[in-house]
Amino acid sequence: MSVRLFQQSGQIDTACCAHCGLLRYQQISDQVEQMIGTDFLLGTTVNVTTAYLLFEPDLPIRCCSPSILLFEKKGSAKRFQKGFNGRLYPFWEALEQVKHSMTASCSCHHDLS
Numbered sequence: 001m002s003v004r005l006f007q008q009s010g011q012i013d014t015a016c017c018a019h020c021g022l023l024r025y026q027q028i029s030d031q032v033e034q035m036i037g038t039d040f041l042l043g044t045t046v047n048v049t050t051a052y053l054l055f056e057p058d059l060p061i062r063c064c065s066p067s068i069l070l071f072e073k074k075g076s077a078k079r080f081q082k083g084f085n086g087r088l089y090p091f092w093e094a095l096e097q098v099k100h101s102m103t104a105s106c107s108c109h110h111d112l113s
Contacts (some may be wrong), residue, residue, distance in 0.1 A: 045063075
C-alpha cells in the first residue's frame with residue numbers, strides 16, 4: 001500500500017499508504033517528478049496522478065485514517081466501491097478531499113515533514 005514520491009533532486013520519499021502519500025505530495029508538489037503506488041486489487045505499480053482513490057471503504061485497513069485505497073482503473077474501483085462503499089475520486093479531487101479531512105479529523109501516525 002505504500003506510495004513513493006520521486007523528487008527532481010533524486011530523493012525518493014516513501015509513504016506508508018495513499019493517505020500519507022497525498023499529504024506528502026501537498027508538502028512538496030513543486031519538487032515531485034513522479035508518484036507511484038500499488039493498485040489495491042491487482043498489486044501492480046501505477047502512476048498515482050492518473051489513478052482513482054477510494055476514501056473510507058468499509059474495510060479495516062489498519063493504517064492511517066481516513067483509509068484511502070488506490071486503483072489504476074476507474075471500473076475496478078467502482079466495482080470494489082459497490083461491495084465496500086466509500087467515496088471515489090480521481091487524483092486531483094482526492095488531493096482536495098484529503099486537505100478537508102486534515103482540517104476535520106485525521107489519525108495519521110507518521111510525521112511527513
